[in-house]
Amino acid sequence: MDPSAHTPAPLEAAIPFELAGKRLDAVLAQLFPDYSREHLKQWLKDGRVQVNGQVPKKPSEKVLGGEAVTLVPEPKQEVSAEAQLVPLDVVHEDAHVIVLNKPAGLVVHPGAGNPDNTVLNGLLYRWPELEQVPRAGIVHRLDKETTGLMVVAKTLQAQNHLVNQLQQHAVERVYDAIVQGELISGGTVEKNIGRHPKDRKRMAALEVGGKPAVSHYRVVERFRGFTHVKVKLETGRTHQIRVHMASIGYPLLGDPVYGGRLRIPRGMAPEFIDVLRSFKRQALHAGVLSFTHPATGEPVRFKAPMPDDMAAIIDVLRDDLDLAQAESSGEYDEWDYDDGIEVAWVGDDGQELSWE
Numbered sequence: 001m002d003p004s005a006h007t008p009a010p011l012e013a014a015i016p017f018e019l020a021g022k023r024l025d026a027v028l029a030q031l032f033p034d035y036s037r038e039h040l041k042q043w044l045k046d047g048r049v050q051v052n053g054q055v056p057k058k059p060s061e062k063v064l065g066g067e068a069v070t071l072v073p074e075p076k077q078e079v080s081a082e083a084q085l086v087p088l089d090v091v092h093e094d095a096h097v098i099v100l101n102k103p104a105g106l107v108v109h110p111g112a113g114n115p116d117n118t119v120l121n122g123l124l125y126r127w128p129e130l131e132q133v134p135r136a137g138i139v140h141r142l143d144k145e146t147t148g149l150m151v152v153a154k155t156l157q158a159q160n161h162l163v164n165q166l167q168q169h170a171v172e173r174v175y176d177a178i179v180q181g182e183l184i185s186g187g188t189v190e191k192n193i194g195r196h197p198k199d200r201k202r203m204a205a206l207e208v209g210g211k212p213a214v215s216h217y218r219v220v221e222r223f224r225g226f227t228h229v230k231v232k233l234e235t236g237r238t239h240q241i242r243v244h245m246a247s248i249g250y251p252l253l254g255d256p257v258y259g260g261r262l263r264i265p266r267g268m269a270p271e272f273i274d275v276l277r278s279f280k281r282q283a284l285h286a287g288v289l290s291f292t293h294p295a296t297g298e299p300v301r302f303k304a305p306m307p308d309d310m311a312a313i314i315d316v317l318r319d320d321l322d323l324a325q326a327e328s329s330g331e332y333d334e335w336d337y338d339d340g341i342e343v344a345w346v347g348d349d350g351q352e353l354s355w356e
Contacts, residue, residue, distance in 0.1 A: 011072075013032070013071075014069070015051075015063050015065055015067045016065060017065035017066055019063060020065035021062055023060050024044070025040060028044070028049065031069060035073065036163055036164055037164075041059055043072075049071050050070045051067050081110050081121055081124060082121060082124070083124035083125040083128065084116060084121035086121050088100055088119065088122045094295075096295045097158055098123075098151070098153075099152075100150050101149055102146075102148060102150055102286075104146070107119070108144075114144075119150075129154070133154070133155065133159055134159065137152040137153040138150075139153055139162045140236060142286060143242075143282070146281075146284045147286065148175070148287055149287070149302055150286065153294070158294040161292075172289065174233075175232075175284055175285060176284070176306055177228075177284050178283035178314070179251065179252055179253065179283075180250060180253055181227065181250040182223070183250060184219075185219060186216070188216045189214070189215045189245070191205040192205065192211060193205060193238070193239070203237070205244065211237055212235060213234075215235075215240060215245075217230065217245070223317035223318065223320065224317070224320055225268075226253065227250070228314060228317075229245075239258070242284070253276070254280055254283050255282040258282075269323065272316050275316045281309075285304070285307060286304070287303060287305070289301070
């Protein structure tokens with residue numbers, strides 16, 4: 001393949017006079033909205049921007065209006081990963097974006113210990129044109145054992161648009177989680193997240209340092225010793241939900257890194273305990289994803305049902321709760337927990353949850 005085909009042509013624009021007095025980096029963001037501010041700032045530093053034929057000395061320079069601007073974007077880098085046939089559950093596809101429902105056990109991006117057979121490899125196999133988009137269009141990641149929705153951009157413009165939305169906290173991401181412990185009500189966790197000071201493979205909630213992180217959670221259903229919650233992300237730090245919930249004493253069921261020892265309620269039936277112990281991944285599912293479509297400007301929203309393994313855990317916890325209530329009320333002999341009981345998923349205020 002001809003490498004020159006990846007070199008974008010220079011872009012030219014004239015700075016409107018009404019922008020006189022504005023910072024150059026802010027003006028560039030208006031003139032070239034298809035590129036992120038971070039890319040533009042880096043290209044300024046790299047000398048890829050000229051104003052009236054001269055390379056600006058600093059991004060904060062004030063413009064006068066009427067200047068001729070030339071921008072030479074960084075050449076597109078080919079993705080070095082190999083295209084491989086990896087099954088992908090496509091929830092939505094159009095000319096600009098792809099929405100996937102990722103299963104447990106599938107890594108999003110190649111890395112140490114996972115060199116291939118990732119979502120990225122599968123994307124390149126099914127859409128070879130994604131070789132021209134950084135990271136094959138991947139905008140955000142999910143942990144290997146986390147299931148659910150993620151969006152992929154099919155063009156550089158769509159990718160920049162979606163990355164900007166993420167940075168501005170304009171993308172809605174709501175997760176289902178099963179945590180250890182009985183939460184009384186919802187709340188917000190606002191704790192910085194960074195590398196663990198002693199174990200660099202883990203993340204931690206930090207009093208000093210790290211990056212700001214905010215998670216909002218609501219109680220969906222409460223069981224004996226466990227709670228089904230929905231968590232809405234305001235930021236998207238590595239392992240954010242897992243770290244935040246563990247930091248307040250409610251770690252995710254099955255989390256091998258932050259979960260700690262499994263806490264079994266007193267008197268739970270052995271068959272129920274076996275099911276809980278056999279759940280070997282964090283009980284976390286990205287069930288709702290909404291954003292502004294990068295081409296139409298319209299809001300779009302997608303939902304993915306809870307995977308079977310998490311749904312099975314919910315069923316077991318409901319059965320355990322019903323069995324315990326029947327025993328305590330003396331109705332055990334008349335109760336058959338195979339009949340199934342419908343439980344409405346409502347908030348503490350008795351109203352149906354708006355995040356469903």
